[in-house]
Amino acid sequence: MLHVLCSMIKMWKNYVYAFCITVAIFATAFYLGNYFGDKKINELRATESQIALDILSSETEFALLGELSCPEAQNSLLSQELNSLGEKLDYSEEKFGTDNSDVIALKKQYSLLEIKDYLLIKKLKDCPRSPVTILYFYADNCPNCEREGYVLTYLREHYPELRVYSFDFNLELSALQTLASIYGITAEKLPVLVIKRTPQSGFKTVEEVKALLPELRTTTPTKTD
Amino acid sequence: MNHLSNLTFYVTLFFALYFEVFMLINFWEKRLAIKTEETKMARLFPSVTVIVPVFNEEKTVTKTVFSLLKLDYPKDKLKIIIVDDGSTDETRHIIARFRNHKRVEIIRKPNGGKYTALNAGLARTKTDLVGCLDADSFVPSDTLKKIVPYFENEKIMAVTPAIKIHQPDRFIRHVQSNEYNLGIFMKKCFGIINAITVTPGPFSIFRKEVFDKLGLFREAYNTEDLEIAMRMQKNFYRITNAHTAVVYTVGPGTLRKLYRQRVRWIYGFLANTIDYRSVLFRRKHGHLGLFILPAALVSVMLFFISAGMILWNVFTAIQKKAIEIQSVGLQWHWLRFHFDWFFLNTDSKTFLSLVLFSATVSLILYGKKISEKKTGFSFHTLYFPFVYSVFSILWLSKALYALAFSKKTGWR
Numbered sequence: 001m002l003h004v005l006c007s008m009i010k011m012w013k014n015y016v017y018a019f020c021i022t023v024a025i026f027a028t029a030f031y032l033g034n035y036f037g038d039k040k041i042n043e044l045r046a047t048e049s050q051i052a053l054d055i056l057s058s059e060t061e062f063a064l065l066g067e068l069s070c071p072e073a074q075n076s077l078l079s080q081e082l083n084s085l086g087e088k089l090d091y092s093e094e095k096f097g098t099d100n101s102d103v104i105a106l107k108k109q110y111s112l113l114e115i116k117d118y119l120l121i122k123k124l125k126d127c128p129r130s131p132v133t134i135l136y137f138y139a140d141n142c143p144n145c146e147r148e149g150y151v152l153t154y155l156r157e158h159y160p161e162l163r164v165y166s167f168d169f170n171l172e173l174s175a176l177q178t179l180a181s182i183y184g185i186t187a188e189k190l191p192v193l194v195i196k197r198t199p200q201s202g203f204k205t206v207e208e209v210k211a212l213l214p215e216l217r218t219t220t221p222t223k224t225d
Numbered sequence: 226m227n228h229l230s231n232l233t234f235y236v237t238l239f240f241a242l243y244f245e246v247f248m249l250i251n252f253w254e255k256r257l258a259i260k261t262e263e264t265k266m267a268r269l270f271p272s273v274t275v276i277v278p279v280f281n282e283e284k285t286v287t288k289t290v291f292s293l294l295k296l297d298y299p300k301d302k303l304k305i306i307i308v309d310d311g312s313t314d315e316t317r318h319i320i321a322r323f324r325n326h327k328r329v330e331i332i333r334k335p336n337g338g339k340y341t342a343l344n345a346g347l348a349r350t351k352t353d354l355v356g357c358l359d360a361d362s363f364v365p366s367d368t369l370k371k372i373v374p375y376f377e378n379e380k381i382m383a384v385t386p387a388i389k390i391h392q393p394d395r396f397i398r399h400v401q402s403n404e405y406n407l408g409i410f411m412k413k414c415f416g417i418i419n420a421i422t423v424t425p426g427p428f429s430i431f432r433k434e435v436f437d438k439l440g441l442f443r444e445a446y447n448t449e450d451l452e453i454a455m456r457m458q459k460n461f462y463r464i465t466n467a468h469t470a471v472v473y474t475v476g477p478g479t480l481r482k483l484y485r486q487r488v489r490w491i492y493g494f495l496a497n498t499i500d501y502r503s504v505l506f507r508r509k510h511g512h513l514g515l516f517i518l519p520a521a522l523v524s525v526m527l528f529f530i531s532a533g534m535i536l537w538n539v540f541t542a543i544q545k546k547a548i549e550i551q552s553v554g555l556q557w558h559w560l561r562f563h564f565d566w567f568f569l570n571t572d573s574k575t576f577l578s579l580v581l582f583s584a585t586v587s588l589i590l591y592g593k594k595i596s597e598k599k600t601g602f603s604f605h606t607l608y609f610p611f612v613y614s615v616f617s618i619l620w621l622s623k624a625l626y627a628l629a630f631s632k633k634t635g636w637r
Contacts, residue, residue, distance in 0.1 A: 011511070011512075014247060014250050014251055014254070015247065015516070017250050018243055018246045018247035018250055019243065021246045021250075022239060022242050022243045022246050025242060025246075025577070025580055026235075026239065026242075026573075026577065028576070029573040029574075029576040029577045029580065030573045032571070032573065032576050033571065033572045033573030033574075033575075033576065034573075036571035036572075037571070037572070040567055040571075043567065088567055088568075091567070091568060095572060146545075146548055147548055147551065147552040148552075150548065150549045150552040150553050151552050151553055153553075154552075154553040154556065157556075205552075206553055
């Protein structure tokens with residue numbers, strides 16, 4: 001009896017060892033994956049609070065100087081930071097999933113920062129070299145949004161003066177819903193570009209967008225190709 | 226689809242890692258016994274016949290036979306039988322030069338396939354041990370002396386060698402060279418857990434009584450070396466591996482030839498496994514029946530599913546790029562590339578892939594080390610796992626297709 005048991009153990013023990021080691025390797029890999037994932041989320045959080053601080057500072061500046069002045073800096077750096085934050089959020093959505101609660105929270109915060117930046121920029125509209133803005137409403141399941149996204153990326157790369165504020169229409173954020181309702185945007189109309197306060201529904205090519213924004217042509221593209 | 230793709234990835238990776246870890250544990254457990262094996266010297270020299278089946282091998286047969294004649298083994302104990310399986314080229318005249326060697330016998334027969342040539346040789350074999358050496362392979366002089374001591378154990382019925390690619394000269398042979406080194410490690414482990422499923426054509430040595438008791442070689446889907454091993458396993462005949470007994474083979478020089486060889490091997494493996502399915506899942510057949518054979522079948526399946534998933538991912542990536550081109554024309558984003566650690570892939574899949582990759586590379590180096598007694602690193606090892614997986618898709622699909630197809634015709 002004991003002999004049978006011994007031979008059973010001898011036969012199976014390496015399977016058990018191998019299983020334990022493999023599980024340990026997997027556990028370590030998951031731990032590392034989570035660790036770096038958290039690090040990335042934290043980096044995004046830190047960037048967002050930094051941007052929030054910058055916006056608050058700009059707002060305060062405006063309040064102090066009054067609306068008549070046109071500041072030199074025009075917070076161009078801030079907008080760049082928002083851009084790169086947007087890219088990182090897109091990447092995080094792809095990696096961690098669109099239903100990740102951290103990512104959703106970061107996205108909400110990001111949308112709010114965009115709205116605030118947009119409001120700030122609007123105050124500069126009478127200044128020389130004031131940036132050109134587009135509000136872009138999209139959704140995950142909308143058929144032409146992916147293509148519109150490529151068009152806007154292209155335009156942003158070629159015209160640094162252009163500021164695109166993109167909003168996920170399905171994000172449950174009251175400020176965002178209010179902004180959408182101002183322009184009468186509904187889910188069926190997506191993708192929607194708001195150019196000069198006029199909502200443009202449906203896919204727009206690069207040329208169509210350029211036609212709506214004649215001042216873009218006057219700015220020199222950074223790249224010639 | 227994304228969740229499914231992730232699941233497939235994790236399951237495949239778990240399986241592959243588990244397999245490699247299991248092999249390493251078994252090897253590590255027996256490391257001392259393996260060291261002792263390596264120092265064992267031949268004391269008894271049983272009589273040996275080596276059969277060289279040739280069919281249109283005018284270029285390589287001379288080298289093969291000369292390597293056998295140069296074997297360091299008592300002259301009166303070693304016999305060589307060259308079986309010309311109806312060659313239509315110069316082979317016949319080339320092998321005629323060995324006619325006057327006392328130890329060489331030449332048989333010429335009408336063409337009937339490799340297994341018939343081997344059986345013709347076996348019919349003339351009267352020695353204790355018998356082996357085979359394909360005419361595209363050759364042996365260093367100490368190989369037989371390293372195999373023979375294993376037969377001092379009466380239970381050992383066959384011994385397989387460590388097969389290597391001789392001086393790989395081009396890409397396709399470097400790939401095979403790494404594959405064979407990995408094979409050397411794996412075969413040793415299979416030997417340790419008594420689960421060897423193939424006694425390869427190049428220089429596997431058997432006790433002659435194997436064929437007296439179990440019968441001669443069979444056609445077996447052109448993989449007679451697989452079938453005989455399975456037949457032995459079914460009858461509880463022990464096969465072990467002599468990892469220091471090196472045999473060199475040339476290996477197919479073009480992808481097309483390699484592809485044909487592999488389709489034959491995989492088809493043969495699957496078809497023979499089906500024929501010997503009674504070995505599967507039987508406790509009496511130990512690790513072979515419970516793990517190695519089922520694992521081989523599962524890995525074929527997983528490999529296919531993963532390959533499908535990878536193709537699907539590539540397809541969606543291409544689709545995305547197509548949408549982009551359709552929207553804004555061809556763009557080169559690398560122009561604005563700047564490094565940011567944020568975009569480095571740091572998810573668990575990356576780490577697991579790294580572990581599997583390094584494990585595979587170390588097994589290849591290990592295989593090289595135990596057979597050559599020296600370590601060396603070649604950069605061909607680094608790309609091998611990727612290139613090999615891509616190639617495998619080709620021959621696995623074809624072999625499975627052939628298997629399904631022949632089954633259909635069989636039923637009619």
